[in-house]
Amino acid sequence: MSLNSLTYPLQYEELRLKSDSEITLDVDRIDERMNSETDFAGIIGRSSCLRGVLRLVETVAAGDSTVLLLGETGTGKELIARAIHRLSPRRDRPFVKLNCAAIPTGLLESELFGHERGSFTSAVAQRIGRLELAHQGSLFLDEIGDIPLELQPKLLRVLQEREFERLGSARTQKVDMRIVAATHCDLEAKVLEKQFRSDLYYRVNVFPIHLPPLRERPEDIPLLVRHFVQEATRRMRKTIDTIPSETAEALIRYRWPGNIRELENAIERAVILSPGPVLRLSHWDLKSRLTPGQNTDRHQTLEEVERNHILATLKETRWVLSGPSGAATRLGLNRSTLSFRMKKLGIARSVDSSPSPQVPVQVPKRGLVPL
Helix, strand or coil, X not given: CCHHHCCCCCCHHHHHHCCCCEEECCHHHCCHHHHXXXXXXXXXCCCHHHHHHHHHHHHHHCCCCCEEEECCCCCCHHHHHHHHHHHCCCCCCCEEEEECCCCCHHHHHHHHHEECCCCCCCCCXXXXXXXXXXXXXXXXXXXXXXXXXXXXXXXXXXXXXXXXXXXXXXXXXXXXXXXXXXXXXXXXXXXXXXXXXXXXXXXXXXXXXXXXXXXXXHHHHHHHHHHHHHHHHHHHCCCCCEEEHHHHXXXXXXXXXXXXXXXXXXXXXXXXXXXXXXXXXXXXXXXXXXXXXXXXXXXXXXXXXXHHHHHHHHHHCCCCCCXXXXXXXXXXXXXXXXXXXXXXXXXXXXXXXXXXXXXXXXXXXXXXXXX
């Protein structure tokens, strides 16, 4: 299969160098059949870094090795996982996915392994877990870095022995499946912090594939814009066929911290707000809501996010903790709880953050007040 058949033949340089005030989108020229006939449906782009990813996918899909997809949120890890399954000998068997971050810790074990009736209070019937559903197929474990430590040894056993037991059952079941895992976390850092088992990490990290963020694929943005405009106009029964050149350049220059998912949402909003056939995009849609100075290339820990949020609120309230306009009220906390969190996170009021004392102005008894 040639990679040339996987992407749209758009002349990106022509789009960049076009000097007209508006650029014709030619939405109807996008051939969806070209993508659906390949095993890379939904993956749009022709950048060198994306083509390198697709080559790795073609290489590893033919075997049965565990694949670890690495990349920021919104880079299309699930699409790549589906492509691996479609190119594999298991293509006619189930593709089962499980988002490990979206399920509470107490329910994740049951979702993964299944349970017998009566194994716990709310187990009123037998439940088949995702492992059994993926038998002879592929199991996509999204956000595997969020699996709790107490569950990791059981997953490690599945990877090593290909066997498990349902909750409440003593019968061992064999399972034949391919694991494709994904995470936006730094798993090596989690291993050093004792939040992820090293033996599980080495079992999962057999064939890692790093998905590049959208800011490293600027030549793919016009292709994605065309695709998302087409999808949005089809759903809303609208007609949009042109985009102002300054808007196109702004889309290419923007850093896209939310990657492809953020781009899709921005285009959908623009289609909704555009009154005519010209795509109108507000500059506010391309203004990052992230805290100034935040490093978008590194995933923050929950503690860092909480600390930054409390600090920002304290600055807004001029370090006033209590009262109707204080930081505790804005954060939805009691004053004592906020003080405890500040102490735990090492937040202390510096001299620079203290408000300047108000110096009273001496008003003379007669005459004007000096400026």
